[in-house]
Amino acid sequence: MLNKFQLLIRSRKFWASMIGLGLVTLRGFVPNFPIADADLTKIIYVIVAYVLGTGLEDSALSLAKVTK
Numbered sequence: 001m002l003n004k005f006q007l008l009i010r011s012r013k014f015w016a017s018m019i020g021l022g023l024v025t026l027r028g029f030v031p032n033f034p035i036a037d038a039d040l041t042k043i044i045y046v047i048v049a050y051v052l053g054t055g056l057e058d059s060a061l062s063l064a065k066v067t068k
Contacts, residue, residue: 013051013058020047 008014020043027033027040035043 013054016047016050016054020044 002010023035023040023043027035027037
């Protein structure tokens with residue numbers, strides 16, 4: 001059985017969230033960041049949709065294993 005840290009490192013949701021966090025952090029600290037605020041907001045929306053979709057997929061797979 002994998003421990004929780006190994007599961008976290010292998011998680012697609014975790015890495016998508018880290019990319020979003022990195023972009024927001026870079027935008028805050030780099031004055032000449034090449035992505036505008038409106039474009040960054042759209043990118044974050046896509047990341048949120050991806051994380052939610054992946055979570056729904058994982059829960060559906062988990063539910064399918066339980067009902068078998």
